[in-house]
Amino acid sequence: xxASTIIVLIILAVVIFWVVGIFNKLVTLKNRYKNAFxxxxxxxxRRYDLIPNLVETAKGYIQHERETLEAVINARNxxxxxxxxxxxxxxNPAAMLDLNQAEGMLSGALGKLNxxxxxxxxxxxxxxxMQLSEELTxxxxxxxxxxxxxxxxxxxxxxxxxxxxxxxxxxxxxxxxNASLLEFADSEAMQEAxxxxx
Amino acid sequence: MNFFAHQDQARSNTRKLVFLFICxxxxxxxxTSLLVIGVLTYIESQNExxxxxxxxxxxxxxxxxxxxxxxIGLGTLIRLGQLRGGGKVVxxxxxxxxxxxxxxxxxxxxxxxxxxEMAIASGTSVPxxxxxxxxxxxxxxxxxxxxxxxxxxxxxxxxxxxxDELQGVVAHEFSHIFNGDMRLNIRLMGLLxxxxxxxxxxxxxxxxxxxxxAGSRSGKGNGAGAILMLGLxxxxxxxxxxxxxxxxxxxxSRQREFLADASAVQYTRNPEGIGGALKKIDGYIxxxxxxxxxxxxxxxxxxxSGLKNSFxxxxxxxxxxxxxxxxxxxxxxxxxxVKPQPAGDTLSxxxxxxxxxxxxxxxxxxxxDSVGNPTAAHLAMAATTLNAFSPALRxxxxxxxxxxxxxxxxxxxxxxxxTEAKQLATLKADxxxxxxxxxxxxxGETRDLPREKYLALIDLAMPSLKQLxxxxxxxxxxxxxxxxxxxxxxxxxxxxxxxxxxxTLDERVDRRMKSRAITSLAKESEVLLSVLAxxxxxxxxxxxxxxxxxxxxxxxxxxxxxxxxxxxxxxILEDAVDRxxxxxxxxxxxxLKAMVTCINTDGKVTAEExxxxxxxxxxxxxxxxPLLDGQRYL
Numbered sequence: 001x002x003a004s005t006i007i008v009l010i011i012l013a014v015v016i017f018w019v020v021g022i023f024n025k026l027v028t029l030k031n032r033y034k035n036a037f038x039x040x041x042x043x044x045x046r047r048y049d050l051i052p053n054l055v056e057t058a059k060g061y062i063q064h065e066r067e068t069l070e071a072v073i074n075a076r077n078x079x080x081x082x083x084x085x086x087x088x089x090x091x092n093p094a095a096m097l098d099l100n101q102a103e104g105m106l107s108g109a110l111g112k113l114n115x116x117x118x119x120x121x122x123x124x125x126x127x128x129x130m131q132l133s134e135e136l137t138x139x140x141x142x143x144x145x146x147x148x149x150x151x152x153x154x155x156x157x158x159x160x161x162x163x164x165x166x167x168x169x170x171x172x173x174x175x176x177x178n179a180s181l182l183e184f185a186d187s188e189a190m191q192e193a194x195x196x197x198x
Numbered sequence: 199m200n201f202f203a204h205q206d207q208a209r210s211n212t213r214k215l216v217f218l219f220i221c222x223x224x225x226x227x228x229x230t231s232l233l234v235i236g237v238l239t240y241i242e243s244q245n246e247x248x249x250x251x252x253x254x255x256x257x258x259x260x261x262x263x264x265x266x267x268x269x270i271g272l273g274t275l276i277r278l279g280q281l282r283g284g285g286k287v288v289x290x291x292x293x294x295x296x297x298x299x300x301x302x303x304x305x306x307x308x309x310x311x312x313x314x315e316m317a318i319a320s321g322t323s324v325p326x327x328x329x330x331x332x333x334x335x336x337x338x339x340x341x342x343x344x345x346x347x348x349x350x351x352x353x354x355x356x357x358x359x360x361x362d363e364l365q366g367v368v369a370h371e372f373s374h375i376f377n378g379d380m381r382l383n384i385r386l387m388g389l390l391x392x393x394x395x396x397x398x399x400x401x402x403x404x405x406x407x408x409x410x411x412a413g414s415r416s417g418k419g420n421g422a423g424a425i426l427m428l429g430l431x432x433x434x435x436x437x438x439x440x441x442x443x444x445x446x447x448x449x450x451s452r453q454r455e456f457l458a459d460a461s462a463v464q465y466t467r468n469p470e471g472i473g474g475a476l477k478k479i480d481g482y483i484x485x486x487x488x489x490x491x492x493x494x495x496x497x498x499x500x501x502x503s504g505l506k507n508s509f510x511x512x513x514x515x516x517x518x519x520x521x522x523x524x525x526x527x528x529x530x531x532x533x534x535x536v537k538p539q540p541a542g543d544t545l546s547x548x549x550x551x552x553x554x555x556x557x558x559x560x561x562x563x564x565x566x567d568s569v570g571n572p573t574a575a576h577l578a579m580a581a582t583t584l585n586a587f588s589p590a591l592r593x594x595x596x597x598x599x600x601x602x603x604x605x606x607x608x609x610x611x612x613x614x615x616x617t618e619a620k621q622l623a624t625l626k627a628d629x630x631x632x633x634x635x636x637x638x639x640x641x642g643e644t645r646d647l648p649r650e651k652y653l654a655l656i657d658l659a660m661p662s663l664k665q666l667x668x669x670x671x672x673x674x675x676x677x678x679x680x681x682x683x684x685x686x687x688x689x690x691x692x693x694x695x696x697x698x699x700x701x702t703l704d705e706r707v708d709r710r711m712k713s714r715a716i717t718s719l720a721k722e723s724e725v726l727l728s729v730l731a732x733x734x735x736x737x738x739x740x741x742x743x744x745x746x747x748x749x750x751x752x753x754x755x756x757x758x759x760x761x762x763x764x765x766x767x768x769x770i771l772e773d774a775v776d777r778x779x780x781x782x783x784x785x786x787x788x789x790l791k792a793m794v795t796c797i798n799t800d801g802k803v804t805a806e807e808x809x810x811x812x813x814x815x816x817x818x819x820x821x822x823x824p825l826l827d828g829q830r831y832l
Contacts, residue, residue: 010265032290138639142600148670152669
């Protein structure tokens with residue numbers, strides 16, 4: 001074994017360890033954003049659980065606004081199946097897009113419901129209704145916050161994956177696709193850009 | 199043996215480990231050299247080429263040593279580098295899923311509650327819990343210190359075990375955290391990686407192909423076969439490394455399992471907890487096997503052996519299950535007749551008595567004995583404390599935004615009217631509108647909370663706060679800073695809160711500070727004790743008395759003088775405590791003893807005294823259990 005062989009062997013070993021390190025880091029960052037997604041999932045599930053109660057309470061008061069209520073229930077069911085698909089595959093662009101859209105529709109439907117509720121002061125003052133709305137708002141807060149953490153984790157993964165040298169190996173190690181961010185259309189949050197928005 | 203003695207023993211085990219590691223490397227070099235010489239000699243004999251054996255021998259030996267050392271060195275250095283991220287690196291590598299503290303799943307809720315109780319009872323922040331989706335029953339604790347510790351648990355565990363049994367397992371894992379095993383184990387994992395890496399890669403490939411081929415039976419037969427051969431080949435080559443790795447693991451960590459079992463019984467006073475768990479595992483159809491491909495890397499850290507074909511006898515990483523059960527059962531039989539428990543439990547007769555009672559030095563000894571040594575009384579109190587928090591408050595502590603808002607509210611609660619107004623203005627400017635509204639809604643909850651409970655609440659909120667992304671964390675700390683400076687000075691509580699939060703949450707890796715003797719930290723100790731004495735005594739004379747009563751426990755030859763002018767100047771305190779962090783481990787008890795004596799001179803504990811003790815304890819990685827019931831703040 002000549003000196004050059006040894007040097008080659010050592011370099012080979014370095015390269016191998018380095019590559020193994022990249023593999024590990026890709027796996028770690030991917031797991032991180034998956035974990036971050038499950039934080040959102042818990043809150044979203046809570047949100048979806050609250051909605052049927054909300055609709056039931058409202059039904060007693062609003063007999064003539066059936067379409068509004070039905071729209072809410074439908075949107076909620078869509079969102080639930082969207083969530084199921086997304087949690088099976090967090091970061092997958094198609095699943096994230098579906099969830100985004102479903103959530104958008106749900107927010108829209110809930111918004112319309114709120115407008116309607118304003119016109120019925122009895123309903124608005126109902127204890128149950130107040131409690132449910134309150135909890136819904138608080139849950140939405142938590143969703144927004146966890147969503148930001150998820151997006152931060154996804155960005156970290158994507159950035160690492162695209163830099164050199166991981167970019168060479170990402171495909172072979174099964175990290176070919178970029179993970180998708182989760183962008184709900186909370187228009188309020190968007191408008192508050194200058195402030196710190198969680 | 200108390201916390202400090204255990205930690206010391208763990209440290210000497212680490213030295214033993216390094217020694218064995220070096221022996222293993224040398225042996226590997228010799229074996230590999232002989233192998234290479236053997237192969238070359240064989241080739242020689244086949245080709246009838248003669249080479250001078252002597253010259254060749256030493257040259258080969260040198261070259262082989264170089265390669266082997268490089269491979270091992272690189273592997274070890276890289277792994278140790280990766281592991282600097284702390285316990286969560288291990289949990290993520292094993293494919294664990296972080297349990298959401300907000301979960302509504304009954305099983306998950308159960309384990310989280312058990313872990314919360316255990317953490318609050320011992321005075322550490324609640325560690326994150328990771329779930330491994332295995333049917334088997336197994337668990338681990340990973341990390342270097344309580345601040346980066348995580349608990350890993352299998353699905354089988356939370357599904358099959360009763361709450362008491364879960365508590366036994368969790369107590370066992372916590373004792374690993376407190377006895378210094380956890381740090382020893384993670385270092386073992388890093389150090390041995392270099393020796394075992396070739397075998398581990400082979401094992402990893404083999405495990406991977408087993409699962410893959412199960413799914414796709416047809417086609418790709420040749421490809422799968424080649425990969426299998428590669429995996430097998432690597433395992434064979436790496437076998438001698440694996441052999442030594444396991445030998446070392448067995449030598450260093452096996453006995454610690456007995457100790458952890460015993461500690462679990464001691465903390466919970468319930469041998470049927472951990473005993474029950476062990477017995478269930480004994481008869482359990484799925485056993486304790488972990489399916490993760492990297493399971494063999496953490497085989498020594500698991501509650502029970504995690505590999506299907508684990509070695510027995512000399513190379514076993516865990517003592518035999520039967521033996522472990524027998525040791526607990528025998529104790530159980532003993533305990534029925536004998537009270538208090540034999541050996542090592544000085545708090546047995548002091549159950550229900552606060553560790554601050556009694557006169558100065560007696561109290562100090564009792565406190566030191568309870569460091570890293572929670573008792574059933576502490577556990578019971580933790581359960582009560584947790585139940586006393588309103589569900590709304592617990593819910594807030596369990597989610598990330600709620601926890602941050604809750605912490606802001608704690609600061610608001612302790613401010614006078616003017617400061618509070620300023621702080622609210624800051625919050626209104628810095629938080630999003632909906633978050634500010636949420637803050638005001640939570641305010642009622644925290645305002646009613648008695649101050650003694652603040653520390654437990656902060657501990658409870660930790661896992662949620664650990665979920666803050668890097669950006670969110672920076673923003674959180676920035677807002678906290680502004681709130682603290684609203685009244686132009688930082689109070690002791692604010693300082694303690696900030697230190698505990700930053701120490702536990704900051705992801706930046708700890709720079710290892712040189713261990714210094716207390717004699718070189720005399721000035722800093724003087725500052726700390728002065729602040730403590732002033733915090734607990736309004737009257738300067740009394741403060742002075744407290745100070746002088748305490749300083750002799752530092753074992754310094756020079757006399758310290760009480761610095762009345764410092765008062766509660768947290769700026770000066772900050773510098774002093776930062777330097778005290780580098781105190782030699784064996785001298786930490788002296789500092790803590792001095793602090794407790796100082797607190798107890800007047801027989802009463804103020805809020806600031808307790809918080810300062812707890813903060814310093816956290817920074818020194820010495821978990822100080824909370825005050826037991828019956829002890830109230832002034």
